[in-house]
Amino acid sequence: xxxxxxxxxxxxxxxxxxxxxxxxxxxxxxxxxxxxxxxxxxxxxxxxxxxxxxxxxxxxxxxx
Numbered sequence: 037x038x039x040x041x042x043x044x045x046x047x048x049x050x051x052x053x054x055x056x057x058x059x060x061x062x063x064x065x066x067x068x069x070x071x072x073x074x075x076x077x078x079x080x081x082x083x084x085x086x087x088x089x090x091x092x093x094x095x096x097x098x099x100x
Contacts, residue, residue, distance in 0.1 A: 068099035
């Protein structure tokens with residue numbers, strides 16, 4: 037039998053504690069081909085996937 041988790045989540049909600057957010061600190065791609073294969077192109081400087089090594093022209097956008 038599978039327990040009903042409703043009571044557990046209701047108790048959690050009543051405590052007022054917000055869920056802990058997940059923070060992605062870095063997404064690493066060894067090169068732009070790998071980034072493109074992962075769906076990342078034109079990576080802005082504020083993205084966790086940005087690395088200066090991928091920004092060949094130094095314009096603040098990697099793999100463009």
